[in-house]
Amino acid sequence: MLFGEQYRSLWNELEAERDHTKALEAEVERLKTDIKNRRLDSQALRRDIRILARKLKGLKDPEREELLNRIAELEIRVKVLENENAKLEQQASRGYVSFPRPxxxxxxxxxxxxxxxxxxxxxxxxxxxxx
CATH class of the missing domain: 1.20.5 (Single alpha-helices involved in coiled-coils or other helix-helix interfaces)
Structure with missing residues (x-):
């Protein structure tokens, strides 16, 4: 194999590894953005729960029951979001650890x-x- 062919072959492999690294970096950024958005959703749900709890204090029994059910639903959604965030954070941290070095x-x-x-x-x- 000639030197030029060797160089071209090595260059192509290096470019492939760079492309792979860029793809992994993009995936980590996507996961970070996803985590951030889910945290914001979780915060919004908690805020809704606090507002509903305040409204609950002044309501009569039938309305109160409806709001309690709504609060329970929101709390379940918050827990689901927290679990999904934990999974995404694990994926993002693994992405950093398993990053191929050029x-x-x-x-x-x-x-x-x-x-x-x-x-x-x-x-x-x-x-x-x-x-």
């Missing part, structure tokens, strides 16, 4: 080492011929 793959490194050894062998043979 480096050559093991196959490329072993190929480069083999070519290096081959080049050294050829240099040694040519030195022996000159002697």
């Amino acid at each position: 480096s050559f793959s093991a196959a490329v490194e072993s190929r480069m080492e083999a070519e290096e050894a081959e080049t050294e062998g050829e240099a040694e043979v040519s030195r022996n011929k000159q002697e």
